[in-house]
Amino acid sequence: MNSHKMVKSLSYFSIFFAPILVPLFIWVFGEAKDIRHHAKIALISHLAPTIALFFAFSIFSLAHISTDSADTLGFIAFAGIISFIIFSIVLFFFNIIRGVQMLVQDDEDYYAAEYK
Numbered sequence: 745m746n747s748h749k750m751v752k753s754l755s756y757f758s759i760f761f762a763p764i765l766v767p768l769f770i771w772v773f774g775e776a777k778d779i780r781h782h783a784k785i786a787l788i789s790h791l792a793p794t795i796a797l798f799f800a801f802s803i804f805s806l807a808h809i810s811t812d813s814a815d816t817l818g819f820i821a822f823a824g825i826i827s828f829i830i831f832s833i834v835l836f837f838f839n840i841i842r843g844v845q846m847l848v849q850d851d852e853d854y855y856a857a858e859y860k
Contacts, residue, residue: 748776748778748779749846749847749849750847751770751774751779751783752778752779752782752783752846753843753844753846753847754766754770754843755767755770755771755779755782755783755785755786755787755843756782756786756789756839756840756842756843756846757839757840757843758786758790759786759790759836759839759840763790764787764790764791764794767783767784767786767787767790768783768787770783770786771783771784771787782842782846785842786839786842789835789838789839790835790839792831792835793828793831793832793835796827796828796831796832797828800824800825800827800828803820803824804817804820804821804824807820807821
């Protein structure tokens, strides 16, 4: 098995054990262009739920300041939490699927499609 495949898939599979550190480390210290590309995508997909959670808390705080209605505030909080959960689940499965794709793809097919 090609070591490039392993490193690229490790970038995505690191969502299980070190979601931000491993892709960041591979992106900074990786030598091959394709490895750095996949590490960057994995890093973005691992950081996205954190950024989404920050925005959800910001919206919740602004809604709390701007409205006195408990119903409106509850709806905004519920919608934000549900959106965050769905977004996180989608990105989790995205990382698993991409990690498996990196392991099973054929190198010749990858380079032929990449450089056409």
